[in-house]
Amino acid sequence: MPLMPPRHDGGDGRDLEANPIFSREPVRVPRYALPARETAPDVAYQMIHDELMLDGNARLNLATFVTTWAEPRARALMAECAAKNMIDKDEYPQTAELEERCVRMLARLWHAERPHEVMGCSTTGSSEAAMLAGLALKRRWQHRRRAEGAPEGRPNLVMGINVQVCWEKFADYFEVEPRYVPMEGDRYHLSPETAVERCDENTIGVVAVLGSTFDGSYEPVAGIAAALDDLRARTGLDVPVHVDGASGAMIAPFLDPDLEWDFRLPRVASINTSGHKYGLVMPGVGWALWRDAGALPDDLVFHVNYLGGDMPTFALNFSRPGAQVVAQYYNFLRLGFEGYRRVQRTCRDVATRLAGEIAGLGPFELITDGGEAPVFAFRVREEAAGFGVFDVSGALRERGWLVPAYTFPENRTDLEVLRIVVRNGFSHDLADLLLDDLRRILPRLERQPGPRRGARDAGVFAHGAETRHPRRPGRG
Numbered sequence: 001m002p003l004m005p006p007r008h009d010g011g012d013g014r015d016l017e018a019n020p021i022f023s024r025e026p027v028r029v030p031r032y033a034l035p036a037r038e039t040a041p042d043v044a045y046q047m048i049h050d051e052l053m054l055d056g057n058a059r060l061n062l063a064t065f066v067t068t069w070a071e072p073r074a075r076a077l078m079a080e081c082a083a084k085n086m087i088d089k090d091e092y093p094q095t096a097e098l099e100e101r102c103v104r105m106l107a108r109l110w111h112a113e114r115p116h117e118v119m120g121c122s123t124t125g126s127s128e129a130a131m132l133a134g135l136a137l138k139r140r141w142q143h144r145r146r147a148e149g150a151p152e153g154r155p156n157l158v159m160g161i162n163v164q165v166c167w168e169k170f171a172d173y174f175e176v177e178p179r180y181v182p183m184e185g186d187r188y189h190l191s192p193e194t195a196v197e198r199c200d201e202n203t204i205g206v207v208a209v210l211g212s213t214f215d216g217s218y219e220p221v222a223g224i225a226a227a228l229d230d231l232r233a234r235t236g237l238d239v240p241v242h243v244d245g246a247s248g249a250m251i252a253p254f255l256d257p258d259l260e261w262d263f264r265l266p267r268v269a270s271i272n273t274s275g276h277k278y279g280l281v282m283p284g285v286g287w288a289l290w291r292d293a294g295a296l297p298d299d300l301v302f303h304v305n306y307l308g309g310d311m312p313t314f315a316l317n318f319s320r321p322g323a324q325v326v327a328q329y330y331n332f333l334r335l336g337f338e339g340y341r342r343v344q345r346t347c348r349d350v351a352t353r354l355a356g357e358i359a360g361l362g363p364f365e366l367i368t369d370g371g372e373a374p375v376f377a378f379r380v381r382e383e384a385a386g387f388g389v390f391d392v393s394g395a396l397r398e399r400g401w402l403v404p405a406y407t408f409p410e411n412r413t414d415l416e417v418l419r420i421v422v423r424n425g426f427s428h429d430l431a432d433l434l435l436d437d438l439r440r441i442l443p444r445l446e447r448q449p450g451p452r453r454g455a456r457d458a459g460v461f462a463h464g465a466e467t468r469h470p471r472r473p474g475r476g
């Protein structure tokens with residue numbers, strides 16, 4: 001939600017006019033002021049419905065990771081639950097029970113040794129989950145420093161510069177020094193060595209990303225954990241890992257069962273995922289899980305009354321819609337392990353095939369191939385001097401496709417890429433239509449004397465991959 005800037009016309013704008021097809025016309029309502037009188041429901045509905053047609057077709061949006069299709073039954077349940085408030089555990093005990101079941105299912109899916117000891121909650125998305133997980137790391141570090149009688153220095157968090165913008169926010173809002181590891185050569189995310197190098201006695205944790213926002217790649221969580229185990233053995237520094245599995249934590253369990261990235265690694269203290277990404281729920285739900293009570297300091301937990309008893313909660317919001325949590329439980333029940341595996345398998349198949357076809361077109365070179373999270377980034381080869389990634393994004397937009405183009409962060413700000421996120425509902429057929437359109441626009445772009453569009457007219461939101469504030473390069 002962008003913060004709305006002041007309007008240049010003084011905020012009045014033109015009035016909204018109801019189209020004369022309505023029997024009650026003329027109807028005019030102010031655009032930016034609360035109308036003085038009521039509007040008939042049919043008229044109000046139609047005016048809003050018509051205006052929202054301009055929002056574009058979510059199915060052609062290859063920029064977002066967030067679910068744009070849900071089964072009719074899931075939509076029906078969400079409509080039935082529209083009034084349910086997640087915080088009202090007393091009034092909606094069964095919604096609370098479904099949340100609890102989802103947490104236990106995720107704990108097992110992520111191989112917790114003792115799933116019943118896992119602490120977890122739903123959130124509004126991975127961003128809120130990241131704030132909670134970051135706060136838990138910070139509080140644990142504070143307790144540890146106090147117990148040691150050590151001076152409380154400035155806490156820091158180590159992560160790749162490729163982290164999603166929510167981690168930049170966490171560091172800023174909660175006063176933690178972000179130690180970003182820059183990209184180097186063809187290393188586009190965190191590595192074990194570069195993570196450990198930046199750790200010291202004030203490091204509250206290392207964030208490892210499963211499914212990098214920039215290119216869909218998995219960071220080497222097991223390697224990072226092993227390097228931190230080694231650091232512990234050498235120096236006594238005991239730095240926990242949080243896994244940001246916003247997308248990957250709902251992919252890897254189904255498609256990469258042998259990859260160890262989760263609670264199988266004793267150093268992993270907590271994991272988040274976005275229920276509304278590959279959890280396949282419409283926007284509005286995420287999950288945060290902690291290995292056990294030791295990973296989530298009790299003084300962060302608040303207690304609300306629940307059926308006369310005590311219900312611990314950890315959240316930034318108080319009221320929050322319950323419909324998405326119900327829809328998450330529906331998906332778990334409806335698809336089961338095998339259903340999720342088939343959905344994610346199809347996404348990966350579409351992503352890897354589409355990536356291969358795009359590589360075969362000639363002017364493009366893959367950065368990733370969609371074989372981890374079903375997301376891939378590609379660049380325009382240097383030889384194709386007539387156009388750049390921003391021209392490709394602009395030309396695809398003429399056909400309705402939203403494919404973001406953006407520049408990588410330090411130290412690869414020379415690298416400009418396009419990125420495609422394959423979600424449930426983006427079929428092989430749609431991928432073929434996109435390929436047809438790419439083939440159609442290439443001859444025109446190739447005739448250009450040079451790139452026409454730059455980063456300034458990119459015009460497609462890259463969902464947290466764009467760098468809004470120039471980031472400070474990682475320490476060192």
Ligand SMILES: *Cc1c(COP(=O)(O)O)cnc(C)c1O
Nearest residue numbers: 125126127164166213246247274
């Ligand atoms: C999308 C994403 C986030 C933010 O998640 P929301 O659910 O949109 O708040 C955080 N980290 C990564 C890696 C992401 O892909």
